[in-house]
Amino acid sequence: MPKIDGLRLLDDLKTLRAYGASGNGVVRTSLTGIDVESRAWLLDRMQQAGLKAEIDGIGNVIGRSPNPGPALLMGSHTDTQPEGGWLDGAMGVIYGLEVARALSEDPDTADLAVDVASWMDEEGTFGICMGSRSFLGQVSDDEIARAKDVNGRGMAESLAAAGYAGRARNRLDPKRNPGYLEAHIEQGGLLENSGKRIGVVTAIVGIRTFRLTFEGAQNHAGTTPMPIRKDAGMALIRLAYRIDETFEAIKGERTVWTMGRIALHPGSHSIVPGFADMFLQFRDPDDARMDRFEMAFRALVEEANAAGPVAISVEPKGEKITPTPMDDSLQAHIAAAAEQDAPGDWIHMPSGAGHDAMIIGDEIPVSMLFVPSIDGISHDFAEDTAEDDIVLGCQVCADAVARIVRGWKGKG
Numbered sequence: 513m514p515k516i517d518g519l520r521l522l523d524d525l526k527t528l529r530a531y532g533a534s535g536n537g538v539v540r541t542s543l544t545g546i547d548v549e550s551r552a553w554l555l556d557r558m559q560q561a562g563l564k565a566e567i568d569g570i571g572n573v574i575g576r577s578p579n580p581g582p583a584l585l586m587g588s589h590t591d592t593q594p595e596g597g598w599l600d601g602a603m604g605v606i607y608g609l610e611v612a613r614a615l616s617e618d619p620d621t622a623d624l625a626v627d628v629a630s631w632m633d634e635e636g637t638f639g640i641c642m643g644s645r646s647f648l649g650q651v652s653d654d655e656i657a658r659a660k661d662v663n664g665r666g667m668a669e670s671l672a673a674a675g676y677a678g679r680a681r682n683r684l685d686p687k688r689n690p691g692y693l694e695a696h697i698e699q700g701g702l703l704e705n706s707g708k709r710i711g712v713v714t715a716i717v718g719i720r721t722f723r724l725t726f727e728g729a730q731n732h733a734g735t736t737p738m739p740i741r742k743d744a745g746m747a748l749i750r751l752a753y754r755i756d757e758t759f760e761a762i763k764g765e766r767t768v769w770t771m772g773r774i775a776l777h778p779g780s781h782s783i784v785p786g787f788a789d790m791f792l793q794f795r796d797p798d799d800a801r802m803d804r805f806e807m808a809f810r811a812l813v814e815e816a817n818a819a820g821p822v823a824i825s826v827e828p829k830g831e832k833i834t835p836t837p838m839d840d841s842l843q844a845h846i847a848a849a850a851e852q853d854a855p856g857d858w859i860h861m862p863s864g865a866g867h868d869a870m871i872i873g874d875e876i877p878v879s880m881l882f883v884p885s886i887d888g889i890s891h892d893f894a895e896d897t898a899e900d901d902i903v904l905g906c907q908v909c910a911d912a913v914a915r916i917v918r919g920w921k922g923k924g
């Protein structure tokens with residue numbers, strides 16, 4: 513049984529936090545000077561752990577076990593949001609490092625291989641999951657040449673300044689890495705509220721977002737009699753209420769929906785709104801249920817349009833993201849490890865947020881493990897997790913990896 517070193521794990525996490533620390537949180541945006549410095553530190557730590565490590569042409573830091581494969585690939589990201597937490601991403605990467613060390617230190621597991629990666633730019637400074645998509649061959653040189661952050665800083669120039677430009681970009685070899693494990697903080701309150709310490713992720717939820725627009729007629733709020741109004745605002749409010757009611761009736765255990773923006777135009781107390789619009793988004797681990805949600809709200813829109821007098825139209829906003837199921841066999845090994853290290857203290861649950869695992873899942877079986885976030889807070893300097901939970905999550909990963917890789921080698 514591999515035994516992780518909790519103090520070493522926490523020390524590494526705290527050292528990594530020092531790169532860009534701001535109170536308890538971190539500012540370590542992709543390819544800034546501090547991010548590049550932290551990658552050099554990570555490279556060094558991987559080499560000290562006996563991994564064959566390198567930083568590739570897009571800034572992915574990858575450390576490979578010197579053992580022959582098959583190797584479980586563990587990874588996450590070390591870039592942060594403009595005001596980020598210290599564990600979002602960083603924890604999954606340092607878990608990989610600690611699991612590699614723990615396996616190599618135990619004679620029973622020293623022959624098992626784990627490869628570790630920090631994927632560039634999961635937080636989307638330059639684009640969507642640039643590092644993991646590059647690792648799957650989904651990013652062209654042209655996309656990198658065009659990619660800019662909100663301030664106009666170019667990704668290509670930043671890679672050149674970091675000294676990464678011109679290096680080859682690493683590419684996934686599914687024979688070497690037949691599976692992927694990403695550990696992450698939950699970034700929500702489900703574990704804490706249910707008093708559990710480990711989440712075995714079943715799927716990363718799908719996301720559909722729509723913009724609904726309402727065309728009525730703008731008019732005087734005092735002189736326009738109610739029966740002849742075409743009030744776009746009231747039409748929006750009535751429809752929004754019916755959507756909420758209907759979704760409540762057909763929801764699954766983990767469905768969430770949000771009307772994150774509502775605007776009435778021109779937005780004055782003495783004007784009947786002539787135009788209104790709103791965003792509607794819903795997420796669920798089950799694509800068939802997502803279809804039912806879409807059909808249900810579109811039917812309500814049709815009904816409202818037939819009744820008039822306001823014309824409602826629906827357009828999809830952004831890309832439709834289909835749910836990514838986690839591999840059953842990998843999940844079973846993680847669940848067995850969780851039951852061994854934290855009997856009764858774990859649950860199956862979906863991930864409501866996107867992760868690099870979503871990308872890697874295009875080519876190989878993927879899995880995820882969650883630890884609780886205190887008060888469910890993330891993408892904020894206040895983000896935190898109890899140290900005992902951080903240590904426990906890593907031990908579960910080490911035991912899960914040992915089970916998985918042994919199984920692949922036919923020893924399980």
Ligand SMILES: [Zn+2]
Pocket residue numbers: 589600601634696
């Ligand atoms: Zn993250």
